[in-house]
Amino acid sequence: MKIIIDSEPSSIEIDSARTALIIIDMQRDFLEPGGFGEALGNDVSRLAGAIVPCRKVLEAARAHRMLVIHTREGHRPDLSDAPRAKIERGTPAVRIGASGPMGRILVRGEPGHDIIPELYPISGEPVIDKPGKGAFYQTDLALLLQNHAVESLIICGVTTEVCVNTTVREANDRGFRCIVLADCCGSYFPEFHEAGLAMIKAQGGIFGWVANSQDFLLAFSVSERAAVA
């Protein structure tokens, strides 16, 4: 279905059959106390506002049979895929691989590494485990999108200026239209959230478009009404 999303810097038409919803790193390690986000000294409650809008967008995408892809940042238990420069940041007790209340921090298979229950993947939804910030780096995401003939990406998740921005930049260079849903993203730093979104939509949408969850949901209902009329 063709839908038109009221976005900045301009509205954008996409074909939902050739669009994937990508939910970036909505993991307990970033959103719940005791995980990686808190280990880095952040107030994790700042990300909570993105959960309900993300859930609504996820339900709409499922209802319209859009491809839904989840990502998780994390490493192998032996940390062989984690660069030393990444591990050696911060105090040893709260580093990647250290044991915390949700298991070993940012390690695959640990409770903290998994996606929060509110947005948990259902059968058939691919989960991309990524070792870096960008969802394309050292993953098979590009192959998966190519095989599904995807042209456009609806992007949600955390954090706005880190993994969301890195993924949008990677996707833009690979030719995907990126529509970032502002209220479905979050940052530990409100000013970085705003700046991260501003950078995407500046210069005529240098990296992509920015909209809200409501704009995305409305786009479907407008198209459906037009189809019935």
Ligand code: TIU
């Ligand atoms: N620390 C922080 O803001 N984010 C990350 O390290 N990863 C993601 O953004 N997912």
